[in-house]
Amino acid sequence: xxxxxxxxxxxxxxxxxxxxxxxxxxxxxxxxxxxxxxxxxxxxxxxxxxxxxxxxxxxxxxxxxxxxxxxxxxxxxxxxxxxxxxxxxxxxxxxxxxxxxxxxxxxxxxxxxxxxxxxxxxxxxxxxxxxxxxx
Numbered sequence: 001x002x003x004x005x006x007x008x009x010x011x012x013x014x015x016x017x018x019x020x021x022x023x024x025x026x027x028x029x030x031x032x033x034x035x036x037x038x039x040x041x042x043x044x045x046x047x048x049x050x051x052x053x054x055x056x057x058x059x060x061x062x063x064x065x066x067x068x069x070x071x072x073x074x075x076x077x078x079x080x081x082x083x084x085x086x087x088x089x090x091x092x093x094x095x096x097x098x099x100x101x102x103x104x105x106x107x108x109x110x111x112x113x114x115x116x117x118x119x120x121x122x123x124x125x126x127x128x129x130x131x132x133x134x135x
Contacts, residue, residue: 008060008077010049016062017042023064024071029133037073040109040116040129044075044084047106052079052125069134070114075127081120084109084127 004019006012020041024034048060061076084106110116115130 003064004062005059006062008045008049008052008058008079010046012060013042013045013049016045016060019062020064020073024133027066027071027133029071033071033131033133036112037071037129037131040112041073041075043106043109044127044129047082047084048075048077048079048125051082052077054080066133069132071131071133073129073131075125077125078123079125082125083118083120085116085118 004016006015017038020037021034024037045060045062052058052060058077058079061074063072063074063076065072065074087106109129113129113131115128117128119126
């Protein structure tokens with residue numbers, strides 16, 4: 001079931017975030033957890049919008065589902081295969097000046113959720129985030 005299919009453009013970021021927040025609020029999700037999920041989803045969606053399709057505009061599918069006390073958020077695109085989990089976490093003990101550029105957003109996304117998975121299946125990038133929403 002695809003809940004939301006949109007053109008993967010930065011202009012549609014608010015649509016994705018608003019949709020997610022609405023679904024989480026309907027379930028009584030605490031504001032702190034909504035903010036954590038917002039960080040993760042924003043980072044992943046922006047990566048799709050900027051990099052998945054090169055100069056072309058493709059789509060992004062977005063789903064918010066609930067299983068027990070967990071929210072499961074899925075982002076799907078047919079862009080260039082990209083496994084966000086393959087990148088090593090940045091060394092946050094280094095000063096900003098000594099740290100290589102890139103990777104901090106995905107690191108923050110991983111730290112914002114309880115489980116983060118990726119697979120490329122049938123030409124689709126499928127990224128799934130799971131977060132316990134009950135305190």
